Amino acid sequence: MTAVIEVQNLTKRYKDKHALDNVSLSIEGNAIYGLLGRNGAGKTTLMSILTAQNFESAGTVKVFGEHPYENSHVLSRICFVRESQKYPDDATPRHAFKAASLFFKNWDQEFAEQLINDFQLPMKQTIKKLSRGQLSAVGVIIGLASRAEITFFDEPYLGLDAVARQIFYDRLLDDYAEFPRTIILSSHLIDEVSNLIEHVIVIDNGEILMNEDTDAVRDRAVTVVGDKAKVDAWVADREVLHREALGRVVSVTVLGALSDDERAEVTASGLDLAPVSLQQLIVRLTQKAGAETSSDNQEVR
Template identity: 55%
Template sequence: MSVVSLRGVTKRYGDTTAVDDVSFDLHENRIHGLLGRNGAGKSTVMRMLTGQDLPTSGQIRVVGENPFENAGVLRQVCFIKEAQKYPDIFLARHALKSAEMIFPNWDAEFAEQLVDEFRLPLKTRTKKLSRGQLSAVGVIVGLASRAPVTLFDEPYLGLDAVARQLFYDHLLADYAEHPRTVVLSTHLIDEVADMIEHVVVIDRGRIVMNDSADNLRSQAVTVSGPTKAVERFAAGHTVLHREDVGGYARLLVSGIPEGRDTTSLQVEPVSLQQLVVRTAQLSDSVLAGAANGKGELS
């Protein structure tokens, strides 16, 4: 069942189009990855989902309703972002207490456990917390809120590798016991790749991928070997990336050619990060070609 739905959503700021005719669904009890580069439109989408921005056009529904100025919807949505701001007078414990008052599914015992594990100083003012400690406040709120729709917009970037792994472990364990719709927006794709069940990739405000992670991984391969043999294998398929060394080539091929001769070739699965990065680079190349007169930009 779809919990979040966008249909033909566009968001403009003056002459800048941040989100351009975007449509996709986020389904109940699933971990989604909202991926893309800085400025791609990810944070704008999340702000619209949480009623902080209105779309210029199109329709947004969260748990079946428009989220803008809708307290009933927003109590079911937890949005945690990088560099989350709190009032200067707040201690860390005040931030958690405020979350407890907002979210009806708040688990105080779980929050206390996370405070201990992330070593969060509850009596320190939030403005005095380090970047890592502020990130810990955010992920604790996001996990302990148990909101039906939980959005993480890279709040864990401030955490060191050990603390990030702690977050991932707790997210998976708690999600297994208390399923909900989770959205992870991140640049650290390899770190979260095994957690993500559905992938939405946005680039220059447009959706360039929208599919299950398993389907995406099954639709591309990396093939390497003698150049001519590699090219015969890839003929008729989109090449997302190419490397040439002497008489050998290595190609990332979209689509898996069937019935091709693989003698002398090495065919390997592609990682989610490779697929996302190379697809975005291909999109850039197409746009650059259009801008250079090889096509038209709409």
């Protein structure tokens, strides 16, 4: 497949802080990506640079083979939906959708009307008087109905309640199946989006921790539960991500896929295996990375 986004050694500095630190990645067309990580990890900074709303301090950025800044050929093919999107004081949702229909060449008004009904969005109310959930619905509708070649969702759906978020996920998947494009979902609701995304990009402290297909990620770790001595013996030569203990019973999450023989060995030892969800894996990896960074900083001191 052809890469629609290519980033090499991208760095963004704010005074003495690195929001992005030597980031390199390639994003291919017609796939759903999850850009995952904690608040402040660098997700919004990365998307802002890719959509020409911010500037890199160093490195190269190419979208559709070109730098996006002041590039109408690139920007007309991108939709960036963010929770903090600003609108004129007197603008209503209908004004916002009309403007979007003029900008995005693939805009589907019939689909937009369906989404307006799905989210029960009041069309005559000014946007500034909408609830947080209704404001989120405006962004979601623009992001979906635009059918831009690359659509970035920077957590604009967090204002939606659980039912409305599920409507968003369902409509996104249904429309993507019929009209494939590149969709990048930024979220820290990892378990909620785990069944949507085909590729996982995890960013933490401005660095890429993971950049893999979702299917490959799911088997990267496993949790072993049972008698402390037996578990400790089994995990002795493995990379431990997390450990919990309750008396003589311990639960240890280790990195690495297990073969069928290894699974049989664990079971025969009287230990239990538990799967690790995508959210648990990412949380453990970021915790481990944070601990290693703190240790390195202490050694430098």
